[in-house]
Amino acid sequence: MKINKLILLLVSALFFFSCSDDDEIINRSEVETPITVKASFNYTVSTTDPYIVVLQSTTESSVEYQSFWDFGLGGGVVSDDAGIDEVRYNEAGEYTVTYYTIYDGLTTIATQTIIVDENGVCPDGFCGSGETGSLKDAAATFSVGTITRASWVKAGGKHTEILKKEFNNITSEYEMKMNVMYPSQGNYDFSAADAMVNFAQENDMNVHGHALIWHNATPSWVDDFAGTNEEFEVMVKDYITTTLTRFKGKVRSWDVVNEAFEDRSGNPLRNSVFRQKMGDDYIKKCFQWARDADPDVLLFYNDYNMASSTTKRAAMFKLVDELGDLIDGVGAQMHISYEGPSKANIQAVADGTVSRGLKLHFAELDIRANPNEDITSLTNDRAQEQRAKYKEVVQIYNSIPLENKFALTVWGVRDNESWLIDFWGNADWPLLFDSNYNKKAAYFGFLEGLQ
Ligand code: XIL
Numbered sequence: 001m002k003i004n005k006l007i008l009l010l011v012s013a014l015f016f017f018s019c020s021d022d023d024e025i026i027n028r029s030e031v032e033t034p035i036t037v038k039a040s041f042n043y044t045v046s047t048t049d050p051y052i053v054v055l056q057s058t059t060e061s062s063v064e065y066q067s068f069w070d071f072g073l074g075g076g077v078v079s080d081d082a083g084i085d086e087v088r089y090n091e092a093g094e095y096t097v098t099y100y101t102i103y104d105g106l107t108t109i110a111t112q113t114i115i116v117d118e119n120g121v122c123p124d125g126f127c128g129s130g131e132t133g134s135l136k137d138a139a140a141t142f143s144v145g146t147i148t149r150a151s152w153v154k155a156g157g158k159h160t161e162i163l164k165k166e167f168n169n170i171t172s173e174y175e176m177k178m179n180v181m182y183p184s185q186g187n188y189d190f191s192a193a194d195a196m197v198n199f200a201q202e203n204d205m206n207v208h209g210h211a212l213i214w215h216n217a218t219p220s221w222v223d224d225f226a227g228t229n230e231e232f233e234v235m236v237k238d239y240i241t242t243t244l245t246r247f248k249g250k251v252r253s254w255d256v257v258n259e260a261f262e263d264r265s266g267n268p269l270r271n272s273v274f275r276q277k278m279g280d281d282y283i284k285k286c287f288q289w290a291r292d293a294d295p296d297v298l299l300f301y302n303d304y305n306m307a308s309s310t311t312k313r314a315a316m317f318k319l320v321d322e323l324g325d326l327i328d329g330v331g332a333q334m335h336i337s338y339e340g341p342s343k344a345n346i347q348a349v350a351d352g353t354v355s356r357g358l359k360l361h362f363a364e365l366d367i368r369a370n371p372n373e374d375i376t377s378l379t380n381d382r383a384q385e386q387r388a389k390y391k392e393v394v395q396i397y398n399s400i401p402l403e404n405k406f407a408l409t410v411w412g413v414r415d416n417e418s419w420l421i422d423f424w425g426n427a428d429w430p431l432l433f434d435s436n437y438n439k440k441a442a443y444f445g446f447l448e449g450l451q
Contacts, residue, residue, distance in 0.1 A: 037061045039101040039108045047133070048451075049444045050120025052088045055097070057110075063103050070098040072114070089116045090380055119438060135432075135443075136168040138450045141402055143206055145169030145409030150192035153199040158437050160199070162413055169206045169252075169407045171363075172196050173419075176209050177217035182239050185221055190246060197250050208361070208407065209251045211258035211302060212240055213286055215272035223273050232277040237289045244293035253298035253361075253406070255331055256290050257283050260319070261303060267315040283319065287326040298406070302331030302363055306349045308341040317352050329359030329406055334393060335420070337368035338385045343392055350400050359406040362397050366411045366418055366430035367442065378429040378440075387445030390432075394449025413437070 039059040046052035057080060059067065067080035071087045072095035078084055080099075089095060099110045115122040135144045146167050152159045163170065174180065175192035183189055200207045211217070213236075225232050244254065260275075260283055261267045269275055274282045283301070290299050301320060306313050320327055330353045336346075353360040369378055369386045378386075397408050412418045416435035420428055432443040 035063050035103065035106070037063065037065050037101050037103050037106065037108050039067070039099055040110045041097075041099045041112070043097070043112065043114065045121045046086065048447045049088070050439075051090060051116065051441075051444075052086050053097075053114060053121050055085050055087065055099075057099050059101050061101065061103070065101045065103040068100045068102070070096075070100070072096040072098070089114065089121060090384065092117050135166045135446060138447050139398075139408070140450075142397070142405040143169035143407035145171055145206075145208060145407045146413055147171045147173040147409070147411055148196055148199075149173055150175055150195040153196055159413060162433065162437060163205075164203050167205065169208055169409060170196060170200050171208045171210045171409055173412075174217065177211060177214055178222065178239065179217045179219040181243060182222075183219055185235070188242060190243075193247070197247060201250060206252040206407075207247075207250065208363075208409065209243075209247065209254035210363075211255035212243065212290070213256065213274055214258035215270055215274070216259070218273060225273065225277065229277045233285070236274065236278065236286065240286060240289040241293045244290055244297060248294050248297070251297065253300060253329070254290060255300045255302040255363075256287050258302045259304065260301075261312055261315050263305060263309065263312065265311075267309075267312045284323060284326065287323055291326055298328040298359065299326065300329045300331040300359075300361055301327060302333060302361070304333035304335055304364070306330075306332040307334075307336070307345040310345075310348075313349060313352065317356070320356060320358065327358065329353075329361055331361040331363040334362050334365035334367075335411070336366075336389070336393075337371040338382065338389045339371060343396070346393060346396050350396055354400050354404045358404065360397070360400060360404050361406050362393065362408040364411040365393060365409060366420060367393075368420060368424075368428050368430050370426060370428045371424075373426050376427060378434075380441075383429075383441040386429075387441040387448075390442045390445035391449040394446050398450055415440075 037059065038061070039057065041055055041057040043053040043055050046054055055069065057067065059065065068077040069080055069084065070077045073087070077100065093116055095114045095116070097112050097114055101108045144167050146163065148159070148163060148170050149172070172193065175196065180192060181188060181190060197207050225235070227235070260269055260272075262270050269280060278285060287299055290297070301316065301323070303312070303316055306316060316330070320330060332349045350360060367386050367389050369375070369382050375382055394408065410432060412431045414433050414435050414437060415429040415431050418428065418430050420430050429440070432440060432446060434440055
């Protein structure tokens with residue numbers, strides 16, 4: 001709850017007024033029973049945010065009394081009647097919280113010290129102990145995804161612990177792309193994909209297959225294909241059919257084509273080897289082969305800058321319209337920053353998808369906290385701005401109709417594992433967990449977006 005400054009001033013005045021000599025005009029002789037005012041309070045840490053304390057007062061009193069809080073944040077006292085029972089302590093430190101009850105100039109005071117460290121409030125000396133539910137349980141109406149790697153699911157430990165607790169949809173970061181699954185002609189290698197798919201099955205999670213066709217993950221033998229265009233097409237059809245058949249019933253959805261459009265003016269189709277050898281309708285062909293191989297699997301087109309670029313969004317929706325029944329959903333990569341794109345532009349991606357009756361995947365969500373390289377560590381202010389953006393994205397997603405919901409996927413678990421560090425070459429903290437797997441403010445922003 002926000003503390004309104006005006007209320008604060010008024011109530012402060014009231015408090016000091018209550019303690020002044022003017023109260024002496026009350027005729028004590030009219031009070032027949034002895035006056036008792038006994039006040040105390042306790043606090044608990046919010047279940048959704050370890051920086052918020054929930055204050056609860058208990059007052060035994062034989063008379064009407066007024067009560068006030070001083071949260072120890074500076075700024076004086078506030079009336080208890082304002083219903084303020086939750087306070088957020090953003091900065092690490094010690095805060096003296098005081099609860100006052102006042103009757104007839106008689107003030108009862110109860111105080112407690114609240115200690116906050118970088119993990120949140122510390123009740124009983126244990127910081128950040130506000131136990132939260134999980135992202136997947138809180139989301140309820142859609143899947144919450146993240147990425148993993150075969151080596152990580154095999155290693156177990158904290159990574160898989162968080163995967164199992166928080167997420168119910170996994171995407172392979174890079175091992176379900178063509179260069180890994182089809183390293184040389186006629187020779188498929190699904191060992192890494194199998195490891196992740198098996199892990200998902202054992203733990204009751206969905207797998208989102210990412211990505212069958214992506215110009216950035218094409219094996220060199222495909223880039224330098226030795227054969228005719230007809231042979232190339234047969235090869236691609238075989239690759240899609242083999243892959244989808246193998247994972248039938250085990251992979252819920254696939255990005256059939258990833259990032260087909262260029263960013264430059266007009267957003268033309270990228271001149272990938274697939275377009276060169278199969279023509280402009282290569283995307284449609286790939287979707288058709290995927291549909292034929294597994295009629296039940298959900299098929300997505302996935303791309304970036306869908307929110308930030310109106311023209312790219314239009315190009316993508318035009319393609320989607322041309323695909324008609326062949327496509328089930330749109331994957332909007334959400335590699336964004338705390339500064340933008342704007343809420344309205346993110347909303348436009350959701351609206352365009354919903355109006356077409358398609359499923360929406362907010363895919364590859366990460367929110368850069370340091371796009372301008374103006375910080376060297378994640379400051380509390382910046383963490384709060386990032387938290388607000390996570391909340392906004394989740395709120396937009398959570399507000400779409402149920403039938404359009406699919407999944408929201410975060411591109412990584414821990415900050416230090418984010419692909420963005422290499423990609424942009426500077427320090428950043430774009431994810432929900434820090435490098436020690438502690439929940440960040442961003443994590444709570446995600447939860448807040450669901451409220
Ligand atoms: C990235 C992975 O995170 C990296 O590990 C890999 O080296 C390159 O690909 N858009 C996508 C993702 O569709 O597949 C990319 O993932 C990030 C950008």
